[in-house]
Amino acid sequence: MSARSPQAPRSPRVLVVDDEADLRELLELTLLKMGLDVDSAASLAAARARLVDTEYQLVLTDMRLPDGLGLELVREVTAAYKNTPVAVVTAFGSTDNAVIALKAGAFDYISKPVALDQLRVMVQSALRLNAGPAAVQAPSAAPTASRLRGESAVIQALRAQIARLARSMAPVAIHGESGSGKELAAREIHAQSSRAAKPFIAVNCGAIPEALMEAEFFGYRKGAFTGAADDREGFFQAANGGTLMLDEVADLPLAMQVKLLRAIQERRVRKLGATAEEPVDVRIVSATHKNLAQCVEQGSFRQDLFYRLNVIELSLPPLRERLDDLGVLTAAILERLGTFEHKVALGPGVLEALRGYAFPGNVRELENILERALAFANGGVIQVGDLALKGARLADMAAAPLPSPMPAAPSAVPPPNPDSLPSSLPEYLNQVEREIILRALAQTHFNRTQAAQLLGISFRQLRYQMQKLNIQEPEA
Structure with missing residues (x-):
């Protein structure tokens, strides 16, 4: 018998591990109809024996088996x-087990009773994963460079973690x-995944009015409310098959957190005005500058949603911890800012001056500094004086964790001694709040966005409090 031609197509092979004969047969038939080769096993021992003899493109296992847990097989595979x-x-209802499996390295999960449409979507996604992102891109598409620029040790470790x-x-x-580049990291995750050819939708959760959130996330039917003249898709439907990034997820109100949790767990959403739910296939990537665990303790963020979103953590280093990348980042930004006719260059000592700066606003601040410097530069050459660096230096940060606050106006209401009470509680509290805000503004050199982050409030809240307390930005 002649050897098999190397050009002959080979169907992907899947291993199904389940001790329930009926469910195992249903899974086998569904996968066979998809054109896949299927092997099955009713126990951990049988599955291990299969894995030794055969190479599989996907393993699908039940969590409870006669001789152990499917979680053991997840870790071994x-x-x-x-x-x-x-x-x-x-x-x-065993979503806790699903989270545990995902943390152990599972690719994905599906709940009983098994919805065959969701099963098919999951299997197709797994097979694309084996083929790699290039297989789902257009044949003429050239591989793109990483969005995360730099060659420092921390950025190389970050890229390796994203690839995994x-x-x-x-x-x-x-x-x-x-x-620090949270959206860039999210886009990099999407670009390297089997979902690269599908949409990437980024949503700023803090910028959506609370009254419109459900309609924006889940969509609505015509006539669902006044002004709903046509059917409209929501963010989940727009990201179907791809990735949905929830930026500043800590700003979601509690009522919306409940609805988001259900959509993530059930993988189904219901449009406003609709009677039936529709399935969605979306990978969730969330981002925030706040400490979500601390938000859970304070009661502003649901613990169950925290566990659903925080399956895999990815921490981005601040720019001050990767200053070796400053040259690469600066060159990339200047290339974008310049034109074909007018190239941008750096004068002597500019990179050294930048390396001595702490960059509390990270890469976004570096972009702003260079763009402002270019506006003042002569002949397209940026000099040290054009940078106008004002604020924290690396040496200052090491020497003094808390910079001295800017002088505040004399207290109109002196603090009471321990044995007395303030004569006017509202005035006293306003004065305390004013002094705390002034300290935060001084520490960030009157960068209101960073000051709001230090105080754990939104930018809008800080702006409102500054207006209420008559805190004015000092003249340059």
Whole structure:
């Protein structure tokens, strides 16, 4: 018998592990109809034997097996067969088990009773993952460079971490200071995943009026409310098959957090005015500059939603911890700012001056500094004086964690001694609040966005309090 031609197509092979004969048969038939080869096992021991003899493009396992837990198989496959995604089947309502499996390295999960449409979507996504992002891009599309520029050790470690977690469908929570590139990281995760050819939708949760949130996220039917003249898709439908980034997720009101949790758990959404839910296939990536665990303790963020979003954590380093990348970042920004006819160059000592700066606003602040400097530069050459660096230096930060606050107006209401009470509580509280805000503004050199972050409030809240307390920005 002649050897098989290397050009002959080979169907992907899937291993189904489940001790329920009826469910195992249903899964097998569904996968066979998709044109896949299927092997099955009713126990951990049988599955292990299959894995030794055969290479699989996907392993689908139940969480409870006669001789152990499917979680054991998840860990073993993840460790020994790194190119084989493994998905789990969980009992109805056992979302905690699904989160545990995702943290252990599972590619994705599906709940009982198994919805065959969701199963097919998950399997197709896993098979695309094996093929790599290039397989789902247009044949003529050239590979793109990483959005995260730099060659420092921390940025290389970050890129390696993104490459690993891009192979999973688990939710990712990105943490980092304002301006550190959270959306860039989210886009990089999407670009390296099997969802690269599908939409990437980024939503600023803090910029949507609370009354419109449900309609914006889930869409609405014509006539659902006054002004709803036509059917409209929401963010979940727009991101179907791709990635939905929830930026500043900590700003979501509690009422919306409940609805978002259900949509993530059930993978279904109901439009306003509709009677039936519709399935959505979306990977969630969230980002915030706030400490979500602290928000949970304070009661402003639901613990169950926190656990659903925080399956995989990704922390972005601030620019001051990756100053080796400053040259690469500066060159990329200047290339974007310049034109073909007018190239931008740096004068002597400019990079050294930038390296001595702390960049509390991170890469976004670097862009602003260079753009402002270019406006003042002569002949397209930026000099040190054009940078107009005002604020924290690295040496200052090391020497004094808390800069001295800017002088405040004399207190109109002196603080009471421990044995007395203030003569006017509202005036006293206003004075205390004024002094705290002035300290935060002094520490950030009157950068109101950063001051709001230090105080754990939104920019709009800070602006309102400054107007109420008559706090004026000092003249330059």
